[in-house]
Amino acid sequence: MLVGVPREIKEDENRVGVLPSGVDALVAAGHKVLVETQAGAGIGFSDADYREEGAQIVTSPDEVYARAEMIVKVKEPLSEEYARVRPGQILFTYFHFAASEPLTRALIESRAVCIAYETVETEGGELPLLAPMSEVAGRMAVQEGAKYLEKAMGGRGILLGGVPGVAPANVVILGGGAVGTEAAKIAAGMGARVTVFDISLPRLRYLDDVMPANVVTLYSTVASIREAAKQADLLIGAVLLKGARAPVLVPRAVVAQMKPGAVIVDVAVDQGGCIETTHPTTHKNPTYVVDGVLHYGVANMPGAVPYTSSFALTNATLPYVLALANRGWKRALASDPDLLRGLNLADGKVTLQPLSEQFGAPYHDPRALVQG
16 A cells, blocks of 8 residues: 655644654555655654655655555644545544534545544543543643743742642643543642542542542532632643533633633643633644633644654554555454544545534444445
């Protein structure tokens, strides 16, 4: 198979979909790899590094999309990339379709095969290709929150861990999954008082067992979240519904009752956000203020640490890339139920139930498509 690796064009996105070591693995398996020039420059890999492993370097994204049978990326195609996508072409990347109807409609019309990292799911409900970036984003959420709590950055001027004789900050985390767990670990390690909300009692029991004493777990209700948000110095949104828009758990009326200078970091912003007042921002302009509360809404947080993120991501994705290249998408998905769950769109058909419900598009069973 001819695999294409375009350079990411989302603002401040320096990650890359395939590392030189991944090129080596694909070439060793008998495949060809096209890499757009400077695709790996953001993490310190040159075109020469890719050539050395057997890649062909091309100068334009048009050529990558025109020739490649499968495109491997990090982030969803942007509007200027829509027209480059071909019918039957495999796109393997993070899509987060539920957050963007224009993206969804454009790729339905493209008739491409869209396999989303974030919806590949094991029988046990784990998301192996979302987990690495969730871990990065969860840790970064506390790092960024602590920074923006500084007075010079617009925050309350409070040290997350406090000092002897001065109370630490209150960190409230909505969601006890991968993002919330990593955020709680970092915030607790810095000495903050941490409250983690979730609707799963087994998950709360697990977190209660493994977290230190300065982490409290609470069952999510409208009233409990509202009261905790009012006391929060740092509020982290870490809610995920696979393939669907994130539920809004904190309305603007509650944000207006938060402490002046408090900080919100909504990691769920790439799925629409779980706090009503959040919207996507960029690394260059990451924050804005609503009702005296500082909001951080960067939708590609791991892009700020592209070296760590690219290695963590490709460690997880490369086996699936090889499976798709070796067997073709139909055979690969038919033999791997985890990967089959990652299929969102194919040949103009919606194959993910939450996406079908979100945009009122007919649902098609993906098993029928891969067996046909």
